[in-house]
Amino acid sequence: MRDNARRLLTILTVILALWLVLGFWPLSIGNQVIFSLCILLAGGAALWRQRRRAVSRQRSEIVLPPEDFQGAVVLVCGDTDGLFPGRSAHGETRHGWYLRGDSAEQLPGLAQYLAAARPALVSQVSVLLAVVPEHHPSGEHLAQSLRDWRRSIVQCRTWLNGLPPVWSVFWVTPPGGQAGESRWFTITPERPGLQAQQKGQAPQSVAGWQREGSPASRLHQTLWLESILTLAENALFRPFRARQAELPPLNLCAAGICLTPVAAVANNLWQQQIAAITTLSPGNDAAPGPHPLPDLLLSSLPHRHGVSRRMRDAGLAAGVGFLFLALAMLASFINNQRLVRSVGDHLAVYHRLSGTPPTPKLQAQQRLRADSRLLDDWLRRGGAAALSAGAVSGGAADPLR
Template sequence: MRKSVIVSVVLHVLTGAAALLWLLWYFIPVGNLVKGLATLLIGILAGWLVWKGCRRREMPADGTLSSFELPLLDTQGPVVLVCGEGLDNVFHAQQLRKTAQGWWLRVGDVSRLTDVVRSIQAQQPRKAGQLSVMYVCLPDQHQDEAVLRASLKTLRQQVRQLSTVTGFTLPVVLNCEFSGPETPWVMVRGDKPIVCPANESPLAFADWQQTQENLSTLPLLSQTFDFIREALLDELEKADRLYPPVRLFAVILRTGAVSERAQSVWSLWLYRHTCLQLPYTAGCNEPANRFPDAVLPLLAPFAAPVQGGQRTRRVVFFLWLCGLVALGFSASNNRDLIRQIGADLQRWHAIPMTHYAPKAQSLLALKQDALLLERWQRQGEPMRYSLGYYPGQRLWLVLQQAIDTYVPPPSQELKPVPKIVRLDSMSLFDSGKAALKDGSTKVLVNALVGIKAKPGWLIVVSGHTDNTGSRQLNQTLSLQRAEAVRNWMRDTGDVPESCFAVQGYGDSRPIVSNDTTDGRAQNRRVEISLVPQADACRIPGITPPSSQDGDGFKH
């Protein structure tokens, strides 16, 4: 086995296995135990496929085309594999015949077609797309019509196997030669026969039969057409549960071949239908134009080099199929996420406000959902949701709206609600900057009158942006702006560093939708609030009062 073949087999198998593992671990919603067992099974299957592919050997030598080194087929035209009867009289001592429009390659026995095509694929795989088949049928060499039909059944079997080997159906041309007066090649494709005289341009059958000499051969040619239709095409195209029918690309026929038997299938047919008896012509010479070269231009549009072999096409199809399956599972996972959060919201809305304990449990579920979606907004959603329509932002907004409607029980001791001061970033900073601009001092002084440093309270300064630009840059800019406001409060009011906490949220916590210009303007903000914390804002030598009373001191 050649090294290139081994590398190709390993590469294709590993590509398919990687695609399957990607689909399994990132999209299919099953447990890790099942995924582990499936991964082990995929590994075993991949190893078996590699072993099977590397066990293939070259064809055994038996005197046919598949056993010798195939010459370089330096053509972009059709390569016709010729099989059937009487090929010694056609090729003589040659195995190949090269023309300006294509190649004729001798196969011999029709049962060797599949082996020859496999050999061509192994030596010159791109030529598989240029192959076609011509079957030579000589009814004068048969005395039993059943034997003639059996050879056609073998052709049907080989054509089916060729479709499996190459991945597509090769064009099949039927070449029939009959005894009788010598005529040029007659090519039938469709409903209009064309006559192809040697060294002359093809012409329509109706024009060719105008001369007196050619007109005399019309009864015989008419019988050849009937024989092909009723004896040969009937066998090739009839329904069969084992082999599909063969639809011929073209039929090539002529008369003037040597009759080797006095009583043959063709002579008996002709006598039975017309009472004509052809003279025995065993000593006649062969016609000069042994090959129907006129069929090569018709095959040329259907001959093209194959880009990648059959194994490559299968891997590409498998990758495409895995992509479609992953897309379907991603859509299914997003649907399940919507159903899960929808169920939590439905439960929240179904519980009356007066049922405080169930309402609190439902509130906890909503907060957990909101925290999960918020984390995915910062870190990116999991891959299992990424190919479908991921609705995380919309679901998060709906959850926040539901959480904001929660009303605590009246008997519960209400804690003081921290005051939140919300500042417009555009009134403090230039676009994309984190340094306080001129004129921002007045805005800060007027807005921060109610913010006082107290022991047991933490001054939280948080920066927010809209969703314009990258997520990482927005988070960095929001943190820098929050630090600028903190530094101004610390330096202006002589407030200790321990009284502050600075946070930058970027665009992860919008208060309204970012779909409009006004919404994005509201989301660009700096928020300052007091949050109770026992060890916050302590001054040495002074015992801090409770964070719940209002007897704090101002710095």
């Protein structure tokens, strides 16, 4: 439907342009033919390009949300392998639509494709930087990965009306590889400090959460959290807050930590980090399913209303119509000025003739009568007043009345 609207707009533009060339602008027959051919060729090229774009969108494996989608649209980058089962390109929940960025080079292209296909959803787009420390063999490997993703995120601002909201989540195996319910900890603008949160429950401060349940289990998880926060501060928060060459500071609007079983590489960064703090070790068993998606953080993201494709197409149509009227009035004004100069020249010739011999003066009278009939016809039909800012009154220019 949206492709048909864009094609109709292109056809309308071609018709109006031909109308201007053939009906308004004072061009010779040869120039009219040349301009008409150029307009037809340009219109045909535009229609062909729109057709190719429509076919490429149909062949694309990316499943985009509908135009009227009300939830958050999240571009997921970073360590995405555990978030999308079967390396699928998207994930859908009740509150959000997650689109996977396979690589730092592919993410700007995904943002451009989304902005072109769903312009009304651009204001709902945010970027999730997923970090799984157990997927990285060293701190330098993680730092280089984050630098690449940061540069890619900044490039997305070209198509997303500025830098989109950026947030991050760390997925880490809990102490001892416990495979119970995933535990979430969040940092959001609405609440101070780190908050513990379970599915279906209100957030509570970590201090209040520590007073509940088994003290030993809470102590282990507290040590885990402190180590994760230290790693996040050194690898992500602090570097992103500082300007890096041409890259501006990138402040995160929200952050989260999810304790859930994670498939890990041998001797990974997280094992090295935690070994210096406690004798507990993360479990090495792979997670039975995909990592839980961070829906509970979506309500903390900024949302604005965008401009729908229908509204944008209507604005383009109005702009084309306004441009046509402006050019038509300008052409009519030029034609009227040429007519006024022509009548003035005929009057000057008539007054200069003495009448001997009579033939030249009779020819001049015939020309003036033809001018008079033309001006009278314009006055009856209202053509000059309707089409031109330089309306002409024929009565004052006719000496034969």
